Amino acid sequence: MPTTSGTAAPPAGQGGAAPRRAAETSPLDPREQRRRERLSRRYRRDIRWSPYAFIAPFFLFFAAFGLFPLLYTGWAALHRVELTDPTHMEWAGMHNFSRLWDDEFFWNALQNTFTIGVISTVPQLVMALGLAHLLNYKLRGSMFFRVAILTPYATSVAAATLVFVLLFGRDYGMVNWALDAIGIDPIDWQNGTWTSQLAVSTIVIWRWTGYNALIYLAAMQAVPGDLYESAALDGASRWQQFVHVTIPSLRPTILFTVVVSTIGATQLFGEPLLFNGSAGATGGADHQFQTLGLYMYEQGWVNLHLGRASAIAWTMFLILLLIAAVNWLVSRRLRKSQ
Amino acid sequence: MRRSTGSYRSRAVVLAAVAALGAGLLSGCADDGDDSKSGKSGGGGGGGTTITMGLFGTFGFEEAGLYDEYMKLHPDIKIEQTVIERNENYYPQLLNHLSTGSGLADVQGIEIANITEVGQTQAAKFVDLSKTEGVKKENWLDWKWQQGTTKDGKTIGLGTDIGPMAICYRKDLFQKAGLPTDREKVGQLWSGDWNKYLEAGEKYMKKAPGDTTFVDAASGVYNAVISSSAERYYDKSGKVVYKDSPAVKDAWDIATKAATGHLTAKLQQFQKTWDQAFANGKFATVACPPWMLGYIQEKAGDKAKNQWDVAAAPKPGNWGGSFLGVPEAGKHKEEAAKLVAWLTAPEQQAKLFAKRGSWPSAVASYSLPKVSTAKHPYFDNAPIGQIFTQAAKGIPVQVLGPKDQIIASNIADIGLLQVDQQGKSPEEGWKAATKSIDNALDQ
Numbered sequence: 001m002p003t004t005s006g007t008a009a010p011p012a013g014q015g016g017a018a019p020r021r022a023a024e025t026s027p028l029d030p031r032e033q034r035r036r037e038r039l040s041r042r043y044r045r046d047i048r049w050s051p052y053a054f055i056a057p058f059f060l061f062f063a064a065f066g067l068f069p070l071l072y073t074g075w076a077a078l079h080r081v082e083l084t085d086p087t088h089m090e091w092a093g094m095h096n097f098s099r100l101w102d103d104e105f106f107w108n109a110l111q112n113t114f115t116i117g118v119i120s121t122v123p124q125l126v127m128a129l130g131l132a133h134l135l136n137y138k139l140r141g142s143m144f145f146r147v148a149i150l151t152p153y154a155t156s157v158a159a160a161t162l163v164f165v166l167l168f169g170r171d172y173g174m175v176n177w178a179l180d181a182i183g184i185d186p187i188d189w190q191n192g193t194w195t196s197q198l199a200v201s202t203i204v205i206w207r208w209t210g211y212n213a214l215i216y217l218a219a220m221q222a223v224p225g226d227l228y229e230s231a232a233l234d235g236a237s238r239w240q241q242f243v244h245v246t247i248p249s250l251r252p253t254i255l256f257t258v259v260v261s262t263i264g265a266t267q268l269f270g271e272p273l274l275f276n277g278s279a280g281a282t283g284g285a286d287h288q289f290q291t292l293g294l295y296m297y298e299q300g301w302v303n304l305h306l307g308r309a310s311a312i313a314w315t316m317f318l319i320l321l322l323i324a325a326v327n328w329l330v331s332r333r334l335r336k337s338q
Numbered sequence: 339m340r341r342s343t344g345s346y347r348s349r350a351v352v353l354a355a356v357a358a359l360g361a362g363l364l365s366g367c368a369d370d371g372d373d374s375k376s377g378k379s380g381g382g383g384g385g386g387t388t389i390t391m392g393l394f395g396t397f398g399f400e401e402a403g404l405y406d407e408y409m410k411l412h413p414d415i416k417i418e419q420t421v422i423e424r425n426e427n428y429y430p431q432l433l434n435h436l437s438t439g440s441g442l443a444d445v446q447g448i449e450i451a452n453i454t455e456v457g458q459t460q461a462a463k464f465v466d467l468s469k470t471e472g473v474k475k476e477n478w479l480d481w482k483w484q485q486g487t488t489k490d491g492k493t494i495g496l497g498t499d500i501g502p503m504a505i506c507y508r509k510d511l512f513q514k515a516g517l518p519t520d521r522e523k524v525g526q527l528w529s530g531d532w533n534k535y536l537e538a539g540e541k542y543m544k545k546a547p548g549d550t551t552f553v554d555a556a557s558g559v560y561n562a563v564i565s566s567s568a569e570r571y572y573d574k575s576g577k578v579v580y581k582d583s584p585a586v587k588d589a590w591d592i593a594t595k596a597a598t599g600h601l602t603a604k605l606q607q608f609q610k611t612w613d614q615a616f617a618n619g620k621f622a623t624v625a626c627p628p629w630m631l632g633y634i635q636e637k638a639g640d641k642a643k644n645q646w647d648v649a650a651a652p653k654p655g656n657w658g659g660s661f662l663g664v665p666e667a668g669k670h671k672e673e674a675a676k677l678v679a680w681l682t683a684p685e686q687q688a689k690l691f692a693k694r695g696s697w698p699s700a701v702a703s704y705s706l707p708k709v710s711t712a713k714h715p716y717f718d719n720a721p722i723g724q725i726f727t728q729a730a731k732g733i734p735v736q737v738l739g740p741k742d743q744i745i746a747s748n749i750a751d752i753g754l755l756q757v758d759q760q761g762k763s764p765e766e767g768w769k770a771a772t773k774s775i776d777n778a779l780d781q
Contacts, residue, residue: 084455086433105777171611277611282748285756287774302426302778304433
């Protein structure tokens, strides 16, 4: 299985990459001997340290653009700091974090993030699994379908969301027009709690289903064919093969997509922001589709409270760590039970 | 393993499909792109000095040919501008650049909603433009000058345009509803009192043609009413008083009355649905400053030509307007200040109005023929020069505060939207708005 972790390439022996030198036989004068020793020392140092030099660029960039902002955000979260004067920081201790407990907008955003996350991730992954299964059949032009399925993912969030805003429009939207045709009253998608969250989830589902389907497809193609053959010999139907052969074989892959999708759902930002048109980061009149990402943006870039926004950012980070920990525990369980 | 074996032909089909899809995607992305577009002004002499302009929205200096004119007058100057479309993306970036002292253009635009905050927190980072050669305080409307000047007398921004308000209305709809259509008479219908505007609306709704409504949005009504009062969210000492402000209460009551009385089309301004409603002629009136005339023309399109007209608002008010400031960190402060002085001089403001419809903040330009005799062909040749001069002279001197925009947008996008679109009671809407504002103002 391609996704089992923990099987890195075997470590190279000392000096593994060096061409072996022929054994020295002829006696050398001391100068030459010293020169060779010096060379070999340099050579060993090269072997030992140059890999670090090779990987250094990434880590330097990571430190500058990943680690430093992360730590700085944490530092800012402990202060009262405004974007109107970001160099002026006033120590606030854990105030920015503790106030989140009483901040109903934060809890509202957390809850929205959770519900939108669930109603977008679950159908998305189920549909992706189904699609991958269908694509795994012998098909004419299967390559075409595989590429086509990925195109929503390649579309920019902004473009996609603008189209969806028009589709879900109250007065002239196509969805309402279609509902009207089958006798259902037009729905004010943006103003209802569930309807707006459903609409936002639709955008997410539309964008990410194909991406996950391709990941599943790749994993499915690695499932040994003889498993299916023997299942078929035992009289298993297509559906039974799917449930008893495909799904268990895909377990690590499913877990991986669950983790990635959960992280994506927690950081959901662009879709709800643009779904609100030009009205900004409020997430609707009642904050009904304001996610954590949106709330953080509102605090930082609309209300200009950098300290509060940083605290929200760090809280989101901690929530993600928690989710990752849970996932790790679950996956360990799964591996043990196998 | 179940894999299809692709023949050469099928691969070619796939490649073509990929290419087609890719092209489609690219063109799809091309126009959403990112928010900023930069335009370089061509022309200009061999140009020793390049002055950069950092702007938002549509100031229109370049389109009105003002840069070219300036560069012709000063062959050693070259002007380049960068425009970010929306102020809410532009403003945080400006603050960021000001605090680090880098990334600033030689000239930076400042929106009226931010000018007080900039004046209170960033004044030290701007050049005092009152000392620039050719800048005459008396050129401007006094209140406009005061807005760009801090308490201790430092002028951080020179005014460009202002937004005196009128009411744009659909003559055809008014006629069908049995209301007068002549712009004088329409103005008299509600002259001096926003409540009369509501009364006209109620009259309209009794015989409203089709499924049209009197006005676009409750928040639009609110904005129009509040813009015609002097003291709004802050008192003169700089304290937040919006909860007890009579002007806010008045505007809130009128706006929610419009919503609960079903006079509105339940829209939100500057949203796609608002544009669609313009195109479909869904509402009969909208408060309009001069800069919105072009917007209406664009969205309502040719078929509504000569059906829109402009009448005086119940009370004169101001909606919008900007300033140009010169940051201390700029490389060419002196030249930049000269350019700003020139761009905001009465003659140039008049040219900008003639070409782009930005109403001048320089009183001196109101008597120039370009302004005083201006008529708008799309609006049945309404004498907009006269109408807006009248309005501009009556604008009350507004008390601005640093967080005006946040308070106003929460009242509109939370409170009024709940009443207008979600059908909640005015009390519920007000409670939600104040809660949201309290949270936003709390540091």
